[in-house]
Amino acid sequence: xxxxxxxxxxxxxxxxxxxxxxxxxxxxxxxxxxxxxxxxxxxxxxxxxxxxxxxxxxxxxxxxxxxxxxxxxxxxxxxxxxxxxxxxxxxxxxxxxxxxxxxxxxxxxxxxxxxxxxxxxxxxx
Numbered sequence: 001x002x003x004x005x006x007x008x009x010x011x012x013x014x015x016x017x018x019x020x021x022x023x024x025x026x027x028x029x030x031x032x033x034x035x036x037x038x039x040x041x042x043x044x045x046x047x048x049x050x051x052x053x054x055x056x057x058x059x060x061x062x063x064x065x066x067x068x069x070x071x072x073x074x075x076x077x078x079x080x081x082x083x084x085x086x087x088x089x090x091x092x093x094x095x096x097x098x099x100x101x102x103x104x105x106x107x108x109x110x111x112x113x114x115x116x117x118x119x120x121x122x123x124x125x
Contacts, residue, residue, distance in 0.1 A: 002056055002059065004052055004053075004055050004056035004059065004069075004072045005053065005056040005057075007052055007056075007072065007076060008049055008050070008051075008052035008053035008054075008055070008056055008072075009049075009053065011045070011048070011049035011052060011076065011079055012046060012049035012050065012053065014045070014049075015042055015045035015046040015049055015083075016046075018041075018042055018045065018087065019039075019042040019046075022035065022038045022039060022042060022090075026038060026090075026091070030090060030091065034089075034090040034091075034093065035090065037086050037089055037090040038086065038087060038090035038091070040086055041082070041083040041084075041085075041086030041087045041090070042083070044078075044079070044082055044083050044086075044108070045079050045083040048075045048076075048078055048079050048083075048108060048111075049079065051071075051072075051075045051111065051112070051115075052072045052075050052076060054115075055068050055069075055071050055072040055075070055115060056072070058119075059072075062118045062119050063118065063119060063120055063121050063122045064117065064118040064120075064122070065118070066118075067114045067115075067117050067118035068114070068115060068118040070111075070114045070118075071111045071112070071114035071115035071118060072111070073111075074107045074108070074110045074111030074114060075107070075108065075111040075112075077104070077107040077111075078104045078105070078106075078107035078108035078111060079104070080104070081100055081101070081103050081104030081107060082101055082103075082104025082105055082107070082108060083104070084100075084104070085097050085098065085100035085101045085104060086101060089101075
């Protein structure tokens with residue numbers, strides 16, 4: 001098991017825990033809009049945790065394992081910044097936290113781009 005399998009599995013587990021927390025503990029404590037923001041964070045968290053697991057499965061088969069490692073790192077950074085800021089925004093109501101969210105979105109995009117380039121065959125001989 002490589003470290004990205006562990007990271008991806010832990011990130012996925014945490015998204016389930018946070019989703020359950022939102023569904024059971026927050027639904028009566030925050031308004032519907034804030035709960036929707038929180039649920040968006042959970043969805044993106046899980047999607048990108050699965051992305052990290054995908055990198056873990058493919059890393060040894062890709063043309064550029066180093067780019068694949070960057071893909072996993074960027075997806076994790078995206079989870080922390082994008083989903084983390086949405087969790088904090090939904091719970092606290094502090095709107096300025098929403099300014100962090102797009103940075104996490106850019107990290108997600110960059111991670112997927114890195115994975116695409118990691119899969120690109122090398123033309124070096």
